[in-house]
Amino acid sequence: MTFISKAITAVGGILLAHACYSAQEHSALQSFRATSGAALTSAPTTAVSLPLDIVLETIVSTFIILLGLVLVTRPLRPIQWREWAGKIEREGEEGFKDSNGEVNKDYIGNPFAIFESRPNFVDIRKQRKEFAQWVKKEGGQKAQ
Amino acid sequence: MSSEIELQIAPIVQESLMHNSRTFQNLQSLTASLFGVSAGILGLESYSGFLFYIIFSLLTSVLFYIIRVAPTSISSGKKPLDTSRYFLGAVDFWTGGLMNGLAGFILTWTLFYGLVSA
Numbered sequence: 016m017t018f019i020s021k022a023i024t025a026v027g028g029i030l031l032a033h034a035c036y037s038a039q040e041h042s043a044l045q046s047f048r049a050t051s052g053a054a055l056t057s058a059p060t061t062a063v064s065l066p067l068d069i070v071l072e073t074i075v076s077t078f079i080i081l082l083g084l085v086l087v088t089r090p091l092r093p094i095q096w097r098e099w100a101g102k103i104e105r106e107g108e109e110g111f112k113d114s115n116g117e118v119n120k121d122y123i124g125n126p127f128a129i130f131e132s133r134p135n136f137v138d139i140r141k142q143r144k145e146f147a148q149w150v151k152k153e154g155g156q157k158a159q
Numbered sequence: 160m161s162s163e164i165e166l167q168i169a170p171i172v173q174e175s176l177m178h179n180s181r182t183f184q185n186l187q188s189l190t191a192s193l194f195g196v197s198a199g200i201l202g203l204e205s206y207s208g209f210l211f212y213i214i215f216s217l218l219t220s221v222l223f224y225i226i227r228v229a230p231t232s233i234s235s236g237k238k239p240l241d242t243s244r245y246f247l248g249a250v251d252f253w254t255g256g257l258m259n260g261l262a263g264f265i266l267t268w269t270l271f272y273g274l275v276s277a
Contacts, residue, residue, distance in 0.1 A: 035275065038200045038201075038202070039275045042275055064202075070201060073197045073201055074197065074201075077197040081215070085223050088183075088186050089178075091175075091245040092175035092245070093175060093245065094176045095170075095172075096170040098244065099175055123174075
C-alpha cells in the first residue's frame with residue numbers, strides 16, 4: 016500500500032514538473048515573440064494564454080499527487096472511548112499499525128491492563144495445571 | 160452543562176483526537192503548498208487563485224473522507240458524510256483546512272508565479 020501511494024505521488028510529481036517546465040518555456044517563447052515580432056510586424060503579437068494541454072496536465076498532476084498524499088496518511092483512531100477500547104480489545108496491536116506495518120510509538124494498549132494482571136486476580140490453579148502439563152511434556156521428551 | 164454530561168457519559172480519548180487532527184493538518188499543509196505550485200504554474204491571479212485554492216482544499220477534505228474516514232465510519236453505523244467517529248466538529252473538518260494552509264499556499268503561489276512568468 017505504501018509503495019503504491021509513493022509511486023502515485025512520484026508519477027504526479029514528474030507530471031507536475033513537466034507541466035511547470037512547459038509553462039515556463041511557453042512564457043519565455045511569448046516574451047521572445049513580443050520582442051522579435053515587433054520588428055517584423057507580420058503576425059499580431061497578442062499575449063496568448065496558457066495552452067489547454069498544459070492546463071490539463073497541471074490540474075491532473077495536482078490531483079494525482081493529492082491522491083498519493085491522502086493514501087500515505089496514517090490510519091485514524093476512534094475518538095469515542097468505547098469504540099477505541101473495543102478496537103484495542105478486538106484487534107490489539109494489529110489495529111494500530113502505520114502504513115509501514117510498524118506499531119505506532121504512542122500505542123499504549125489497554126489502559127486497564129494493570130488491573131487485569133493484578134496478583135489477586137491470577138488464577139493460580141490454572142497456572143499450576145499448565146505448569147504440570149509443561150513438566151510432563153518436557154519430561155516425556157527427555158525420556159525419549 | 161449538557162455537553163459536560165455528554166462527555167461524562169461518552170468519554171473521549173484525547174490521544175486519538177490529537178492523532179487524528181495532527182494527521183489531517185499535516186495533509187492539509189502539505190497539499191496547500193502543492194496547490195500553490197499548480198496555481199503559480201497556471202498563472203492564476205487574484206480571485207481565481209483563491210477560488211482554485213478553495214475548490215482543491217474542499218476536494219482534499221472529500222478525498223480524505225472517502226479514503227480514511229468513510230470505510231470504517233459507515234461500517235460502524237454512522238451516516239454518510241458524518242465524521243463524528245474520528246473528529247469532533249463537522250464544520251471544522253470540512254472547512255478547517257482553508258485557514259490552515261493559506262499561508263503555505265500564498266507562499267508557493269507567488270514563488271511559482273514569479274518563476275514561470277518571469
